[in-house]
Amino acid sequence: MNLSSEAEEGGLKMLLKWAAEHGVEVSESYSSLGLGHSLSVSSFPGAGGRGVAALRPITKGDLLLKVPKSALITTRSLLSRDETLSVALKPHPSLSPTQVLTVCLLYEINKGKASPWHPYFLHLPRSYSILAAFGELESQALQVDYAVWAAQKAITKAKYEWKQASALMKELKLKPPLLSFRAWIWATGTISSRTLHVPWDEAGCLCPVGDLFNYAAPTEESDSFEDVDNWKNEYAKDDLDMHHSQRLTDGGYEEDAAAYCFYAKKNYNVGEQVLLSYGTYTNLELLEHYGFLLEDNPNEKVFIPLELDMHSLSCWPKESLYIHQNGRPSFALMCALRLWATPPYQRKSIGHLAYSGCQISKGNEICVMKWIAKKCDAVLKEMPTAVEEDKSLVHLIDKMEEYENPWEWVKEASAAFGGEYGNDNILKAACVVGRDEEPSTALVRTKMLIDRWKLAVQWRLVYKTVVARCLSYCTDIINSLSVQ
Numbered sequence: 271m272n273l274s275s276e277a278e279e280g281g282l283k284m285l286l287k288w289a290a291e292h293g294v295e296v297s298e299s300y301s302s303l304g305l306g307h308s309l310s311v312s313s314f315p316g317a318g319g320r321g322v323a324a325l326r327p328i329t330k331g332d333l334l335l336k337v338p339k340s341a342l343i344t345t346r347s348l349l350s351r352d353e354t355l356s357v358a359l360k361p362h363p364s365l366s367p368t369q370v371l372t373v374c375l376l377y378e379i380n381k382g383k384a385s386p387w388h389p390y391f392l393h394l395p396r397s398y399s400i401l402a403a404f405g406e407l408e409s410q411a412l413q414v415d416y417a418v419w420a421a422q423k424a425i426t427k428a429k430y431e432w433k434q435a436s437a438l439m440k441e442l443k444l445k446p447p448l449l450s451f452r453a454w455i456w457a458t459g460t461i462s463s464r465t466l467h468v469p470w471d472e473a474g475c476l477c478p479v480g481d482l483f484n485y486a487a488p489t490e491e492s493d494s495f496e497d498v499d500n501w502k503n504e505y506a507k508d509d510l511d512m513h514h515s516q517r518l519t520d521g522g523y524e525e526d527a528a529a530y531c532f533y534a535k536k537n538y539n540v541g542e543q544v545l546l547s548y549g550t551y552t553n554l555e556l557l558e559h560y561g562f563l564l565e566d567n568p569n570e571k572v573f574i575p576l577e578l579d580m581h582s583l584s585c586w587p588k589e590s591l592y593i594h595q596n597g598r599p600s601f602a603l604m605c606a607l608r609l610w611a612t613p614p615y616q617r618k619s620i621g622h623l624a625y626s627g628c629q630i631s632k633g634n635e636i637c638v639m640k641w642i643a644k645k646c647d648a649v650l651k652e653m654p655t656a657v658e659e660d661k662s663l664v665h666l667i668d669k670m671e672e673y674e675n676p677w678e679w680v681k682e683a684s685a686a687f688g689g690e691y692g693n694d695n696i697l698k699a700a701c702v703v704g705r706d707e708e709p710s711t712a713l714v715r716t717k718m719l720i721d722r723w724k725l726a727v728q729w730r731l732v733y734k735t736v737v738a739r740c741l742s743y744c745t746d747i748i749n750s751l752s753v754q
Contacts, residue, residue: 288389293338328538343476367473398459399561402428411726486545570595597739643744
């Protein structure tokens with residue numbers, strides 16, 4: 271597998287050369303883009319793009335990569351190298367650890383080639399599609415209220431934190447472009463999507479070369495179920511520990527080695543992409559923190575509107591009342607709805623059955639399934655676009671790569687779709703993006719806008735697909751119970 275861009279390959283060679291000089295084990299020949307004796311940087315179209323491939327068979331537990339502490343970028347490492355930065359920070363104790371690291375990153379970028387991490391900075395993405403980077407158009411394109419709210423909240427939070435830190439950045443005499451909100455979003459995206467946990471800094475660390483791995487969602491093996499008798503056992507397998515927030519990682523900082531060490535969590539064959547599982551995230555969380563999502567995410571959770579008294583009757587946290595990626599209601603949601611569907615005078619005497627995950631009665635179960643099915647059907651009908659429309663739109667957006675001039679694509683998209691895709695929205699937004707800018711800059715920003723828009727469409731498509739699966743599942747259960 272060869273990297274498609276010569277410029278990207280040249281940048282990678284520079285990065286690997288820099289990494290070798292800073293104690294990271296890479297191949298003797300940088301032209302091979304190798305990391306140690308087991309890995310090589312490669313391209314995986316449709317599977318994360320640039321990533322890391324196995325050069326030899328890898329066994330679960332093998333050490334994949336070791337990045338020395340001296341190569342890591344942390345607030346402490348940056349402050350220890352620059353007294354001006356250290357002194358300037360002292361009058362600003364209200365800034366959070368993440369805000370401090372964001373300012374420190376921009377300050378280090380401001381040094382240009384004088385920064386020892388300059389080759390690494392050159393290799394970082396020029397933009398991120400995290401929720402904080404969304405505009406109003408992309409936010410509304412999510413269509414689902416709680417997702418739109420999450421995007422708006424992320425944008426508001428980013429603006430607040432930027433304004434809070436602006437005085438410090440001006441004191442540090444950052445170049446005007448680095449003082450902008452756009453630069454802040456870029457630095458925020460870098461830190462949000464690329465930092466790894468270290469015990470001495472809540473904000474984490476940037477790990478050059480260690481961030482070349484792509485993401486794999488951690489999963490737990492579970493048995494499928496096909497009949498009513500298996501429901502209770504299957505629901506009992508749900509992960510209900512809402513207080514368990516430990517991040518799943520494939521490595522960590524090791525004091526004995528004074529390095530960040532990465533390990534294989536599974537076996538890999540030659541040429542296979544080596545992935546890291548750095549946490550269990552829903553697609554909305556992936557979008558918020560990392561700027562991407564997974565079409566088939568085993569950790570996806572879809573929420574549908576519930577009646578107010580359902581929440582008041584249930585002792586389960588709201589975040590546990592969801593639909594699984596496979597369309598099955600969560601254990602907690604089923605418990606809450608079974609109790610809700612029970613007559614008030616019976617709830618005290620048989621409530622323990624609902625909380626234990628037991629089916630209360632056939633009639634109760636049918637009532638619950640009918641309510642969920644009706645709600646799912648209503649949710650789908652209330653959406654501005656249907657599943658097939660969203661699929662067509664994603665396909666059309668993918669065709670943008672075939673156009674040398676994105677403006678031609680924008681015109682075709684506007685002609686093909688009305689509503690949010692028409693002249694009053696996407697085309698208008700694209701034109702606003704390009705106003706008073708150099709054509710090349712305008713095209714880049716238009717592409718970024720459409721990339722974010724595509725992510726919003728993909729997110730809502732996954733949402734609707736899961737809701738449709740739930741509708742189908744509930745209908746099947748109703749039919750199965752009705753003939754018993």
